[in-house]
Amino acid sequence: MGQDAYVMIATQEAIIASFAWSMLIALVLAIAAGIFASRRFLSKIDAINVTSSAIMQGRLRERIPIEGTSDEMDQLSANLNRLFDSNESLLESLKQVTTNIAHDLRSPLSRLKQGLETSIQAGYSKKAYEKAIGSAIHEADRLLRLSSGLLRIAQVESGSRRKNFKRVQLSQVLERVGEAYRAVAEDQGKGFATSIEPDIQVVGDQDLLVQMFANLVENSIHHTPAHTRISLKLSADKSGILAEVCDSGPGIPAEERKKVFQRFYRLDASRTTSGNGLGLSLVAAVASLHGIEIVLDDNHPGLRTTMKIPAIGRS
Structure with missing residues (x-):
């Protein structure tokens, strides 16, 4: 009986020791996994910060690297990249529109200015004055149509007409x-x-x-x-x-x-x-x-x- 009790106690101690070691190993692995996950998370956050800073500095084509793991951070990065794509497209469109507006305004404004300058020259006949004024009105009407068209498009795009x-x-x-x-x-x-x-x-x-x-x-x-x-x-x-x-x-x-x-x-x-x-x-x-x-x-x-x-x- 004494020997059986000794074996039982030894077995219990072995089980407890094994359980303790298992818990210790699991704890170490959990800590290691936590450190790895936190470092990966911080690395991803750092990549987002670096890319955002680069875009704010004017490097509009920069994008956040995608690791291909399809986890939440990858999905967030993909969504942010789509947002950056959209912003880049909008800025390019705005730049193009601004350039086009400047170009389209320059010609009628130049003709309007030239006509008015010519009309104030000495020796101009009444008929010539009327022609110059008519030309100026025509160019002014063209500018008004241009601005009205732009305002109408902006109003429609704003969604207010819905x-x-x-x-x-x-x-x-x-x-x-x-x-x-x-x-x-x-x-x-x-x-x-x-x-x-x-x-x-x-x-x-x-x-x-x-x-x-x-x-x-x-x-x-x-x-x-x-x-x-x-x-x-x-x-x-x-x-x-x-x-x-x-x-x-x-x-x-x-x-x-x-x-x-x-x-x-x-x-x-x-x-x-x-x-x-x-x-x-x-x-x-x-x-x-x-x-x-x-x-x-x-x-x-x-x-x-x-x-x-x-x-x-x-x-």
Whole structure:
């Protein structure tokens, strides 16, 4: 019995010792893991700080390294990188817009100044004065249209017009646009046809939707030669609402199609025609406000502008 008790006590002591060593090893491993995790966490935080500081110093292309572990820190880094990408894109757009505004303002302001300076010269006849004043008024009107266009785009992009959203009979909107521009197209020797399915409704700002489709149709009329065929279409099915403005003109090169929605961007072929390069920018702003997807495609020949519009049903 004494020997059995001794064996039992020895076994208990061995188990306790083994448990103690296991706890000690686990504690050491936990501390080591904690130190490793904290160092990795601090290293990641340091990488975020370094990248943020670099971007604030003007190195906009710097990004936080992604380790590929897909953990929370990697996800945070990826989200911050997307934010940096967005900010870089916005700053580049702002820089381009500022440059374009300065360029577009310089020419009419120079002509306005030159005309006024010439008009005050001695010996100018009444007819010459009237011509100079008329030219100055024309340039002032152009500047006003430019500023009004920019303000309208900014207003739409701010989202403030969303408060005016209500049910709109889109079929009637396109009928009105078609009626307004049919005579304009025919006067220029161009064919104009409509195919508009009735009773299609959307939720939106009616005035802005009219402006969007009017700009697209006017763009097709303005930048195509005589005998061009232009069409305005609207249809709906289970997949949604589809609107199209098509023409058989020269079209837009594939590499230029995304650029034409930028403010002041004009194709080389259109630089000799009137306009300020804001019409399609307003179209893009209105489409974005209404959740409309715009796609520019080749119409073989010409340009096909397709708009996929969120549906709410029919009346």
